Amino acid sequence: xxxxxxxxxxxxxxxxxxxxxxxxxxxxxxxxxxxxxxxxxxxxxxxxxxxxxxxxxxxxxxxxxxxxxxxxxxxxxxxxxxxxxxxxxxxxxxxxxxxxxxxxxxxxx
Amino acid sequence: xxxxxxxxxxxxxxxxxxxxxxxxxxxxxxxxxxxxxxxxxxxxxxxxxxxxxxxxxxxxxxxxxxxxxxxxxxxxxxxxxxxxxxxxxxxxxxxxxxxxxxxxxxxxx
DNA sequence: TTCATATATATGATATTTCGCATGTGAAAG
DNA sequence: CTTTCACATGCGAAATATCATATATATGAA
Numbered sequence: 001x002x003x004x005x006x007x008x009x010x011x012x013x014x015x016x017x018x019x020x021x022x023x024x025x026x027x028x029x030x031x032x033x034x035x036x037x038x039x040x041x042x043x044x045x046x047x048x049x050x051x052x053x054x055x056x057x058x059x060x061x062x063x064x065x066x067x068x069x070x071x072x073x074x075x076x077x078x079x080x081x082x083x084x085x086x087x088x089x090x091x092x093x094x095x096x097x098x099x100x101x102x103x104x105x106x107x108x109x
Numbered sequence: 110x111x112x113x114x115x116x117x118x119x120x121x122x123x124x125x126x127x128x129x130x131x132x133x134x135x136x137x138x139x140x141x142x143x144x145x146x147x148x149x150x151x152x153x154x155x156x157x158x159x160x161x162x163x164x165x166x167x168x169x170x171x172x173x174x175x176x177x178x179x180x181x182x183x184x185x186x187x188x189x190x191x192x193x194x195x196x197x198x199x200x201x202x203x204x205x206x207x208x209x210x211x212x213x214x215x216x217x218x
Numbered sequence: 219t220t221c222a223t224a225t226a227t228a229t230g231a232t233a234t235t236t237c238g239c240a241t242g243t244g245a246a247a248g
Numbered sequence: 249c250t251t252t253c254a255c256a257t258g259c260g261a262a263a264t265a266t267c268a269t270a271t272a273t274a275t276g277a278a
Binding site for chain 3: 139140141151152154155156158159171173174175176
């Protein structure tokens with residue numbers, strides 16, 4: 001059971017919010033995708049993804065050398081709705097990272 | 110223009126989240142309503158309401174001795190949607206305060 | 219004017235979050 | 249089995265948020 005307070009705390013930080021919204025728009029992304037999209041250090045991205053994983057907002061799956069993150073399959077419907085709504089109506093907030101993402105030739109998803 | 114990050118930061122604290130959801134469900138509430146619903150000190154409630162007001166999530170209107178808070182009329186549609194969704198699907202999170210609210214005979218809305 | 223009620227704010231103490239950097243781990247390539 | 253690549257985590261420092269207490273303001277009643 002996901003407490004709404006814990007849920008919104010997860011969305012209340014720049015790196016976590018952008019990661020969640022980008023993942024929601026792209027189905028799944030690996031750490032290096034987000035690292036280049038957000039232009040941040042690897043430990044910083046990884047730490048925030050770990051937070052989201054521990055709160056059950058994201059699930060991770062290792063495939064070869066890469067770890068892919070997606071919205072947790074058992075995320076409550078209302079939470080999915082909130083994330084989708086926020087992602088759809090805040091393209092400006094995501095514009096820069098989206099551009100860096102498509103420019104990232106290393107991984108594909 | 111409301112940044113999604115600022116918006117979610119507002120929802121990331123117990124008092125502010127409950128205040129917002131209760132106000133969303135009841136159209137408007139005054140400070141003493143929330144004070145008794147949340148069983149908190151007056152300065153604590155007032156400070157968090159001030160935060161929400163400064164971020165333009167809430168508007169306030171003085172009527173006599175009381176100050177009534179409601180969702181800001183110019184709150185972006187996506188933000189209204191997020192609040193409404195969260196309020197509708199988290200009645201358990203709000204159960205205690207709802208009960209204290211109905212028990213509060215002082216103000217009516 | 220004075221008092222009581224409802225609400226707001228200032229302030230310093232405390233708690234929580236975030237950060238950078240160093241290091242650890244796990245898979246695959248050579 | 250060592251090296252490399254992708255990722256995770258431990259830890260102390262720094263930044264941020266929250267709190268309780270005291271005080272200020274605004275309104276209406278006496």
